[in-house]
Amino acid sequence: xxxxxxxxxxxxxxxxxxxxxxxxxxxxxxxxxxxxxxxxxxxxxxxxxxxxxxxxxxxxxxxxxxxxxxxxxxxxxxxxxxxxxxxxxxxxxxxxxxxxxxxxxxxxxxxxxxxxxxxxxxxxxxxxxxxxxxxxxxxxxxxxxxxxxxxxxxxxxxxxxxxxxxxxxxxxxxxxxxxxxxxxxxxxxxxxxxxxxxxxxxxxxxxxxxxxxxxxxxxxxxxxxxxxxxxxx
Amino acid sequence: xxxxxxxxxxxxxxxxxxxxxxxxxxxxxxxxxxxxxxxxxxxxxxxxxxxxxxxxxxxxxxxxxxxxxxxxxxxxxxxxxxxxxxxxxxxxxxxxxxxxxxxxxxxxxxxxxxxxxxxxxxxxxxxxxxxxxxxxxxxxxxxxxxxxxxxxxxxxxxxxxxxxxxxxxxxxxxxxxxxxxxxxxxxxxxxxxxxxxxxxxxxxxxxxxxxxxxxxxxxxxxxxxxxxxxxxxxxxxxxxxxxxxxxxxxxxxxxxxxxxxxxxxxxxxxxxxxxxxxxxxxxxxxxxxxxxxxxxxxxxxxxxxxxxxxxxxxxxxxxxxxxxxxxxxxxx
Ligand SMILES: [Zn+2]
Numbered sequence: 001x002x003x004x005x006x007x008x009x010x011x012x013x014x015x016x017x018x019x020x021x022x023x024x025x026x027x028x029x030x031x032x033x034x035x036x037x038x039x040x041x042x043x044x045x046x047x048x049x050x051x052x053x054x055x056x057x058x059x060x061x062x063x064x065x066x067x068x069x070x071x072x073x074x075x076x077x078x079x080x081x082x083x084x085x086x087x088x089x090x091x092x093x094x095x096x097x098x099x100x101x102x103x104x105x106x107x108x109x110x111x112x113x114x115x116x117x118x119x120x121x122x123x124x125x126x127x128x129x130x131x132x133x134x135x136x137x138x139x140x141x142x143x144x145x146x147x148x149x150x151x152x153x154x155x156x157x158x159x160x161x162x163x164x165x166x167x168x169x170x171x172x173x174x175x176x177x178x179x180x181x182x183x184x185x186x187x188x189x190x191x192x193x194x195x196x197x198x199x200x201x202x203x204x205x206x207x208x209x210x211x212x213x214x215x216x217x218x219x220x221x222x223x224x225x226x227x228x229x230x231x232x233x
Numbered sequence: 234x235x236x237x238x239x240x241x242x243x244x245x246x247x248x249x250x251x252x253x254x255x256x257x258x259x260x261x262x263x264x265x266x267x268x269x270x271x272x273x274x275x276x277x278x279x280x281x282x283x284x285x286x287x288x289x290x291x292x293x294x295x296x297x298x299x300x301x302x303x304x305x306x307x308x309x310x311x312x313x314x315x316x317x318x319x320x321x322x323x324x325x326x327x328x329x330x331x332x333x334x335x336x337x338x339x340x341x342x343x344x345x346x347x348x349x350x351x352x353x354x355x356x357x358x359x360x361x362x363x364x365x366x367x368x369x370x371x372x373x374x375x376x377x378x379x380x381x382x383x384x385x386x387x388x389x390x391x392x393x394x395x396x397x398x399x400x401x402x403x404x405x406x407x408x409x410x411x412x413x414x415x416x417x418x419x420x421x422x423x424x425x426x427x428x429x430x431x432x433x434x435x436x437x438x439x440x441x442x443x444x445x446x447x448x449x450x451x452x453x454x455x456x457x458x459x460x461x462x463x464x465x466x467x468x469x470x471x472x473x474x475x476x477x478x479x480x481x482x483x484x485x486x487x488x489x490x491x492x493x494x495x496x497x498x499x500x501x502x503x504x505x506x507x508x509x510x511x512x513x514x515x516x517x518x519x520x521x522x523x524x525x526x527x528x529x530x531x532x533x534x535x536x537x538x539x540x541x542x543x544x545x546x547x548x549x550x551x552x553x554x555x556x557x558x559x560x561x562x563x564x565x
Contacts, residue, residue, distance in 0.1 A: 036326045037558040040333035045554065054338050069282065070323055073289055074330045081331035084293045085307065085338035209293055220282035 001058045001201050004043070004082065005193030008035045008075030009067025009095040010114060010163060015042050016190035017050040017057070019198060023191045025049035027215045030187070035074040043082070057086055059206055063188055063196030064092035065215040066122040066139060067114065072214060080209050089206035091197040094215055096139050099162045100126040101196060103181050104133045109158040111151065113165035114188075116141050121164035122217060123147055124150030132196070144168035150176055161185055237342060237547055238313040241299065241335070242540025243292070245328030246320025246348045247270075247375060248279045250291040251536035254303035254310070258354075258544030259361055262301035264530070264537040267291045270415060271321050277408045279374075285323035291333050299536070310339060312552070314543020316550045317345035318563030320375070325559035333555055342552035344543045348534075349565045352500040353382055354545065355538035357530045361524060368494040370513070373501030373534075374400030374415075377445050379485060380565065381492045386549055388565050391488055392443025399477055399503045402447035406454050406473055410466055420470045427471030429508075432457060432464075434476040439483050450476055478509040486516045496523025504532035 002019045007028075012037040014028030027042045027049075047054055062079035065072045083090045096112040103110055110126040110133060120141050126133040140176065142150075144164070148171045151158055160172060160182035172178055240258075244251040253264040264327030269287045272363050300307060315332030318325060331346065336343035352371050356363055369380040377394040397405070400417060412423065434453055437446040454473055458464060485497050497517055503509065510526050517524025531538065 034558065036330050037556045039330065040337055040555045043334070044337060069285070069328060072286055073323065074326050077289055077292065077330040078329040078334045080289070080293045081296075081334035082338055087336050187512065214286075216290065220280055220286070222276050222280040222283065233305070 001198070002052060002056050002091045003059050003194045003197045003201060004037070004057045005061045005190040005197060006079045006223050007063045007098070007188050007190040007193055008039060008071045009063045009065050010071065010187045011068070011114050012187045013038050013042070013071065013075070015039065015046050015191040016194045017046050017052060018191070018194040023194050024052070028189060030032050033071065035071045038073060054086065057088060057090055059089055059197060059201045060086070061091040061093060063098060063193060064097050064212065065095055066116065066141065066217040067095050068117065069216065076186050076212070076214055080212065083209045090209055090212050090214050091200050093193055093196050094139060095188045096122060096124040097133070097196065098192045099185070100133045102126050102185055103159055103161050106159050109154065109156045111158050111160045111165070113147065113160050113162040115164040115167050116218070117144060121147060121168065121187065123164070131199070137153045139215065139217060144171035148172055148175060152177060158194045163187060234487070237544070238542040239305070239309055239311045240544050241296065241310045241313045243296065243313065243315040243328045243332045243554060244348070244534055244537035244539045245288045245292065245324050246316045246318070246534040247324060247534060248284045249534040250288050250295050251534065252296045252299035253536035253540050254299055254305060255358070255537050255540035255544065258541045259395060261358060261537045262304070263299045264535055265295050265299045265302065266535050267295050274414045277414045279321070280531065281321045281323055284321060285327060288324050288327040292327060295332070296335070307339065312342045312344060312543065312547055314344045314346050314540050314547070316348045316351065316515045316539050317557055318347065318560035320348055320561060322559055322561040324563060329557065329559050333557070337555065342547060344547045345553040345557045346539045346543045346546060347563055347565060349376065350540045351538040352387065353380065354541040355500050356525055356527050357497045358537060358541050359527050359531055360525055363498065364495040364523065366494050367493060368485055368489040368492060368497045370497065370504070371501045371519070372399045372405060372429050372481060372499065372503035374398055376501060379443050379479070379488050381494070385545055390565055391492070392445065392447040392484065394447065396446050396448040397445060397451065399445070399481065400501070402451050402477065404505065405451050407454055410446070410458070410469065412466070417503060417506060419472055423467050424471035424474045424508065427465060427467030427469070428474035431468035431470040432472035434472055436476055436480045439480050443484055443488055445480065445484070449498060474506070477553055478506070478512045481515050482512045483508060485513070485521060486551070489520070489522060494522065496525055498525040499528070500527060500532055502533045505529040537554060
């Protein structure tokens with residue numbers, strides 16, 4: 001069963017194609033935040049490199065966030081249209097799951113931390129389980145300082161992974177037993193989407209395009225202002 | 234088919250999610266428009282992030298509906314056209330990304346379309362025999378301009394707004410009068426019960442050049458209501474509307490004369506305004522030129538006009554590159 005994986009929730013954009021033989025081809029670019037420009041050519045390139053026709057794709061998997069709104073939407077709009085055009089189901093995977101997955105070979109607590117801009121991060125906590133990771137806290141958006149005090153309270157050795165952890169490394173510097181995964185692991189990647197989605201697809205754990213829900217975690221500004229205004233009335 | 238006659242158009246530049254199938258740039262087989270007005274109404278204007286989120290959710294179903302309503306299958310689509318500017322960047326990106334993906338999977342050409350060019354083509358969808366050159370008055374919440382349309386693909390903007398777009402002025406005045414959103418249709422209806430000569434609002438730059446200015450008019454509405462709190466809102470609406478149409482029509486008329494236009498055509502959301510439509514027709518009859526008022530559905534944002542303009546672009550310039558992005562400030 002061939003999976004097309006699409007990832008564009010952070011400063012990077014990428015895609016991959018793979019199945020039971022693993023990832024057949026993948027591609028990513030991190031330069032210039034040209035998500036909308038790069039993604040369609042990447043899909044075309046990756047399918048040629050994988051030597052498959054797009055009609056052979058059985059499931060379209062996509063990073064549903066949380067992440068940077070504009071990039072995230074380019075990926076989801078592309079994935080929705082692709083799945084619709086192919087008449088195939090979809091699998092949505094959280095960006096936080098995607099950065100936690102590649103660092104699963106540790107017994108420490110895994111903390112996925114992605115840059116949410118405006119001085120905040122998106123974060124969730126994971127533990128290693130056979131074949132992957134299991135999320136043990138709900139994804140949330142919070143300040144790096146609040147995350148640091150949460151970690152301090154946990155008093156457990158932790159591995160922080162993601163561009164948010166690196167950007168705010170100073171906030172975590174004083175914590176005992178905390179280590180940072182390096183730059184190469186800091187962004188979700190499309191190869192991980194294919195791996196995770198393939199396992200789910202084998203169990204037919206997919207949704208139809210109209211059931212796919214992006215995970216924004218933050219309301220639009222106008223709505224935040226509106227709610228504040230209504231509350232203060 | 235080699236001439237790419239059956240084109241799927243996609244429009245997501247502002248707050249309408251739209252898809253349409255148009256054959257040979259002329260025959261509208263389907264035109265689906267999903268309006269987000271209700272989502273934005275409580276904010277009194279379009280909120281970009283809310284619009285973008287809604288486009289993501291609505292676009293695929295709207296595309297599916299357009300194909301079904303055209304009585305076609307996906308495999309009948311010969312090319313995909315989408316608006317790539319001007320408009321809200323986040324909204325444009327949804328349409329462009331989806332259109333490129335559809336074209337890639339269906340293995341058909343993709344063509345990026347200028348939204349303003351779409352409006353220019355809207356008239357030809359309903360009146361293929363329109364004679365050129367034509368003076369087009371494009372008025373909406375996002376744009377206010379006079380375009381001398383000399384031929385297909387051959388346009389010259391001869392005037393545009395120096396501050397607010399005409400539709401923006403409608404929204405702001407409606408908000409100030411506490412009438413709700415969107416301002417255009419609300420003021421239009423209220424004006425029916427008012428006296429358009431009740432208040433003599435200023436007509437900025439009416440007889441001077443082809444550029445427009447509406448922020449002064451908006452300010453005098455506010456000042457007038459402040460000074461006369463008991464004024465009849467219907468009179469304010471009617472007088473405001475009269476001032477807007479008067480300036481728009483005076484300039485379009487003068488431009489048509491100077492540029493030797495065979496007629497005047499209007500487009501954009503404000504072109505659905507009943508007073509403006511009436512005034513344009515009267516002026517054209519008086520001046521002995523053609524007056525063309527596309528249907529209200531064709532004036533407001535829709536994807537049929539994008540498919541039509543896409544058909545023309547595809548045949549004149551060929552397909553767009555698949556690495557095309559969105560350009561929020563694209564000009565004609
Ligand atoms: Zn428009």
